Amino acid sequence: MQKNIISTDQAPQAIGTYSQAVHVTGGSTVYLSGQIPLIPETMEMVEGDISAQIHQVFKNLSAVCKASGGNLNDIVKLNIFLTELNNFAIVNEIMSQYFDQPYPARAAVGINELPKFSRVEMDGVMVIKEGGYHF
Structure with missing residues (x-):
């Protein structure tokens, strides 16, 4: 098994012993590490409320994707x-701006x-998909 490590400066760099994403040779699955609302250029947390944090997380995930x-x-x-699980409705609302149906x-x-x-x-x-990233 060969692991292909995926890294981009468009998402926050790993702040621990992990990679932004990993693809295993021969398959089409990519495992995405957790993203928090860090701004890639500064590695500082985005300012603002929970909505700002959720948007930044989706931007970071999008860059790794x-x-x-x-x-x-x-x-x-x-x-x-x-x-705070009471923010779940906000997650749903913002998620609908980033994903098309069928949802994951x-x-x-x-x-x-x-x-x-x-x-x-x-x-x-x-x-x-077939023809995606070439490792």
């Missing part, structure tokens, strides 16, 4: 982690804390 040869609509499984399978999990005091984090699994 693009670097992988796909886009957000190629995500087949999305995991959302929220420090999804989980939303309420947790106590996220890195850098983020209020939201998302990761996912993407399937790239």
